[in-house]
Amino acid sequence: MSKSRTFIAIEAADEVHGLALGAIKRLRPLADNVNWVAPDNLHWTLQFLGDVGDVQLFEVCRAVAKVAAEFPCFSLTADSLDAFPSAERPRAIWLGAEEGSETLCQLQARIEDCLSDVGFRPERRRYVPHLTLGRVSKGSHAGEAVAAQLGTTKAIGPGVMTVDEVIIFGSELERGQPTYHVLGRAPLLM
Numbered sequence: 001m002s003k004s005r006t007f008i009a010i011e012a013a014d015e016v017h018g019l020a021l022g023a024i025k026r027l028r029p030l031a032d033n034v035n036w037v038a039p040d041n042l043h044w045t046l047q048f049l050g051d052v053g054d055v056q057l058f059e060v061c062r063a064v065a066k067v068a069a070e071f072p073c074f075s076l077t078a079d080s081l082d083a084f085p086s087a088e089r090p091r092a093i094w095l096g097a098e099e100g101s102e103t104l105c106q107l108q109a110r111i112e113d114c115l116s117d118v119g120f121r122p123e124r125r126r127y128v129p130h131l132t133l134g135r136v137s138k139g140s141h142a143g144e145a146v147a148a149q150l151g152t153t154k155a156i157g158p159g160v161m162t163v164d165e166v167i168i169f170g171s172e173l174e175r176g177q178p179t180y181h182v183l184g185r186a187p188l189l190m
Contacts, residue, residue, distance in 0.1 A: 004170035004183060006052040008064060008111055010104075010163055012042035012131055016078045019159030020095050023081060024133050027093065030145040033137040034093070041180055044076075044097075044131050046108045046166065049120055056118070061168055061184035063114040068166045068186035071107050076100035078131065079158040087150040094130035095156075100163065101129045111166070164188050 012020055020042050028036060052060060077099035083090030097104065105127055112122045136146070168184035 003051040003053050004057065005172070006049040006057065006060065006183065007169050007171065008046040008049065008060075008115075009043040009167055009169055010046065010076075010165070011167060012044065012161065014161040015157075015159035016076070016095070016131070016161040017042055017159075019078055019157045020131055020133060023095060023156060027133070027146055027149060030149055031136070034134040034146065035137065036134040037132055038177065041178060042131060042133075043167075043169070043180075044104065044129060047112050047115060047120070047123070049115070057168075057183060059118045060115065060120075061186070063118055064111055064166055064168055064184065065186040067107070067110045067114050068188050070110065070189075071103070072189040073162055073164040074100050074103045074188075075160060076104060076163050077158045077160050079156065080154050081133075081150055081156055082130070082154060083147070083150060084130075087154070088147050090136055090146050090150065092135050093133045093146060093150070095133060095159075097129045097131075098158075104129045104163070107163075107166070164190070 021039055024036050076097050078095045079098050080096040082096050084092040108127050116122055166186045167182055169180045170183045171178050171180050
């Protein structure tokens with residue numbers, strides 16, 4: 001039985017994708033030791049599942065499709081830059097959402113709940129809708145310049161996209177970089 005490193009997400013589309021690429025372009029010169037997300041890998045993670053076998057993957061796809069069919073398509077507006085654990089000490093730099101974030105949180109919570117029924121533990125942390133732009137390397141002081149920039153330009157955009165499907169992704173490392181492939185698609189109500 002093969003296993004695939006799996007996560008549930010929504011692809012960045014339309015203006016949000018462009019806004020994310022613009023933010024990366026602006027922040028990239030400020031720090032050498034940031035691993036920036038590749039343009040094709042920009043997404044809003046809903047839940048990371050880890051290694052999932054073929055049989056369990058079928059159950060995951062079915063559960064996600066069931067939940068997605070409960071939600072009508074909605075608009076999501078990205079409009080801010082921030083970082084985890086904080087803008088002052090960035091480890092992960094991300095693009096945040098305002099309009100549509102409540103619906104995204106409801107969708108994420110419902111997926112997490114449904115997947116707990118098939119054996120996946122929910123996150124302990126509160127879900128914060130975010131699109132990761134880059135991760136600061138451990139032991140790096142690169143975050144200081146990025147923190148200064150985040151402190152002065154948190155508001156950007158806005159970038160708007162329509163959320164019309166949830167995707168089940170598999171992830172593989174190739175030459176130290178993650179490559180994502182679609183394992184399943186779950187459309188929202190039209």
